[in-house]
Amino acid sequence: MELKTLNEIEIISAPHSKISEVDFENLTFGNVFTDHMLVCDYVDGAWQKPVIEPYAPFMIDPSAKVFHYGQAIFEGMKAYKDQQDDVWLFRPDENYHRFNKSATRMAMPEVPEDVFLGGLHRLLEIEKEWVKKGKGNTLYIRPFMIATGHGVIAAPSQEYRFMIILSPARAYYSGEVKVIIAEHYSRAANGGIGAAKAAGNYSAQFYPTKLANEQGFQQIIWTDDATHTKLEEAGTMNVFFRINDTLYTAPTSERILDGVTRKSVIELAQRENIKIEVRPVLVEEIVEAAKNGSLKEIFGAGTAAVINPIVGFSFQDHYYELPKLENSMALEIKEKLTNIQYKLSEDTFGWTVKI
Amino acid sequence: MELKTLNEIEIISAPHSKISEVDFENLTFGNVFTDHMLVCDYVDGAWQKPVIEPYAPFMIDPSAKVFHYGQAIFEGMKAYKDQQDDVWLFRPDENYHRFNKSATRMAMPEVPEDVFLGGLHRLLEIEKEWVKKGKGNTLYIRPFMIATGHGVIAAPSQEYRFMIILSPARAYYSGEVKVIIAEHYSRAANGGIGAAKAAGNYSAQFYPTKLANEQGFQQIIWTDDATHTKLEEAGTMNVFFRINDTLYTAPTSERILDGVTRKSVIELAQRENIKIEVRPVLVEEIVEAAKNGSLKEIFGAGTAAVINPIVGFSFQDHYYELPKLENSMALEIKEKLTNIQYKLSEDTFGWTVKI
Incomplete structure (x- = not known):
């Protein structure tokens, strides 16, 4: 192009x-x-x-x-x-x-x-x-x-x-990012405007995010508004979960923004033979994985933040700390992605456009 | 006051x-x-x-x-x-x-x-x-x-x-108002901002309303976003349904605006001994009532429109025409309400405030 x-x-x-x-x-x-x-x-x-x-x-x-x-x-x-x-x-x-x-x-x-x-x-x-x-x-x-x-x-x-x-x-975020999983407030309705980058989607998150900030969390991971059982996105970032050596992220929908960084992460992971599955991710499986130690990483992906590692999450008043890894997939993907963006490695995808 | x-x-x-x-x-x-x-x-x-x-x-x-x-x-x-x-x-x-x-x-x-x-x-x-x-x-x-x-x-x-x-x-609306019941699009999420008079709630309705307009309907009656089975509000008006001689309207919630005209209609109906029930109103009961002839009226209530009689509704591509009544509760309530507003009858509620 x-x-x-x-x-x-x-x-x-x-x-x-x-x-x-x-x-x-x-x-x-x-x-x-x-x-x-x-x-x-x-x-x-x-x-x-x-x-x-x-x-x-x-x-x-x-x-x-x-x-x-x-x-x-x-x-x-x-x-x-x-x-x-x-x-x-x-x-x-x-x-x-x-x-x-x-x-x-x-x-x-x-x-x-x-x-x-x-x-x-x-x-x-x-x-x-x-x-x-x-x-x-x-x-x-x-x-x-x-x-x-x-x-x-x-x-x-x-x-x-x-x-x-x-x-x-x-950088958009500085310092460690801890998140809270939404149990009451919601970002988007079925049949609503969640998939659009509409102004009103963002101010709707300010008050719940303020409450989260007061509890020591920088961001909220939104869940589906009907059941609060599915993990969706973080408002300014899509979210990826690594269980053992597989990455999981929710499919886009009317409630979830079709993020450019999200789709680039998926394509990059596929090129690098990192196992990645796009499917609904349940709160309970992430909690279970955190308990049994198979949850290795959570990270956000968005234009402003690029790739943002998350150090832990809170759900039902319990805080789950994530392990500190030697080989972080988040950082590996971030390195490869930013190398493409800054023309430090070959852009095999044809993603970059010269001014 | x-x-x-x-x-x-x-x-x-x-x-x-x-x-x-x-x-x-x-x-x-x-x-x-x-x-x-x-x-x-x-x-x-x-x-x-x-x-x-x-x-x-x-x-x-x-x-x-x-x-x-x-x-x-x-x-x-x-x-x-x-x-x-x-x-x-x-x-x-x-x-x-x-x-x-x-x-x-x-x-x-x-x-x-x-x-x-x-x-x-x-x-x-x-x-x-x-x-x-x-x-x-x-x-x-x-x-x-x-x-x-x-x-x-x-x-x-x-x-x-x-x-x-x-x-x-x-008047806010002129001419007959026909509505369509929302089957796909939604106005508000559970845990969202539907109960707030937030700017973003309104532009979110413009596109679905445009689609409705193109089909010949002036307004949409929104339903709950999770199941589309409960009738909620019309975006700029709360909605009342008359089955036989009882009025029904949905309770306010996080998804439904706590309308001033809505609560005034409820209080006025109670004073006038009009039977009124505030409870969830299901799409299927309104469709059933339309079919068996017990659905007498639907009307919207809001500051801009005051009381707006609705002449019929569409659901699942079927249009249900409402009967033309001699004794419309909508018009009776509108008359009593506007008489209070214009100081043409006694304000027994203490609702009016002089400048």
Whole structure:
């Protein structure tokens, strides 16, 4: 796949760059943004000409539907710089297609490929100094679309704004991650919007996550809302369980996001002859495996966090500590995946796309 | 309950009123707003001084969490004018308390009573010309709170904006309302945010509702997401079913909004010796009752729509038409309820509050 630069784009350059003011060694995730952003409005049933302009606040009506009805979707992607100073994206077509699937589920218009991918390409050309060399350094990419149409009737907006903003980033989570398995709260309904990267899916998790944080857990592993017996995802990450030498992860569904890192982990494991099974994973089998010592690892997989080892989990007020391993599959897969992303090893999959 | 005017409030008057440009006979719901709005920001862990200022767009950062994570809640209320030109609210304390319950579930700060109710009182004093006399005329009130804090990390915002905007309104729905019973899509999860007036609950319904609209149905009656056997709510209305001479409505739950109109209908029915049962209502019993002729009425109840008679429903591709009645309980209850709201009959409940 090749990204084409969009020609039909207006560029308004920032009068000066903020880059010299940024401490790239001490970045908090998602707090610093680059000099420019892409803006494209949907008006009168059509996408208008995209504009790359200085990153800045913008005007919006108090009755905009995004404020009242949460009609908003997003994607998370990253750009990486290799040793030759070339900038690369990782499977951008996956994010593009998922974005438009989310759009359909949220009754929003699809964004054309030349606006999403072509516009991103052009924006990254302009901001390539913001992508720093060296493993662990990335430029986090946040494409999103909001309903800007006016009026408080509960119906889809007639107007939308698509934007891409960029934020230099290092690790998403720092320190050990302990999780709690959801026994009461839920992330998604059957027939709901759990599989979409819809804004409302995320704020719905804030309160239960706050309660988990107060108990000393950083994240929640969500379970199915009807029975709380099946392990699903962690809200910003899909989840993998290693029992003996086999990895298990839940199949995607209407409740579970079809994660790009998740599918890359599966394909990578298959290439490396790591046994992996995609099937429903029950809470009780993980508890049993933790008790009998066959549960070796749990890890999350997502764009922001990449691969995030989990050190233990709580269920029914009991904390299960995971063993400290010499040969962690999580770290092995993370190494192989990030080597591909940073062009340090051969990309046999054709996942990486040069800017 | 008495509303106190908030003294600690800054007022910036609009240079001229738009009211003469508004055609009050031909209003589309929620499209026209009054001259002023209330704005109150939450910064550094505290609510700042509220301001009443001209209704206008405002500046917001592209990384504001409301855009990315849907951290936003709202309420729907109405003001009514009686024959003496006094303006009245209907059970505003119920909306105020529910707003703060929603805030807690969405990990947002509670709004103080003097900001929400005191600020609303002051705003309505200024905008009282926008409340028109005559049954059917109302001023729709939209208090809402959005997460304005910057940064794309998926965590609760540190900054918020509370606003109240006002829109003169007549009926919410016009024409006959036919509904479809949800068999695949769902509105809310067990342990989810269905009971909160959270923004994301509404956009989640847009796509399934669009599909229903295309089939000729205006609304969906949602069912429980796990089994689709229990009738829950209609998204912007709670739902009542009349079988023979008894009304049935589902109990509130984590999935069902605790509607102010719903609870008023229940209390009014009890006063009027109308038999009413609050218990789970099964799809199969409504289908059976429709078949044997004992299903007399279905109606929705909500602030925007008040009482909305439903003329028929579809389930499993079969359409069940409801009978046209001489003595509709829906219309009887609507009459009694709106007479209280417009001060045309005695308010034995103490529901109405004068501005």
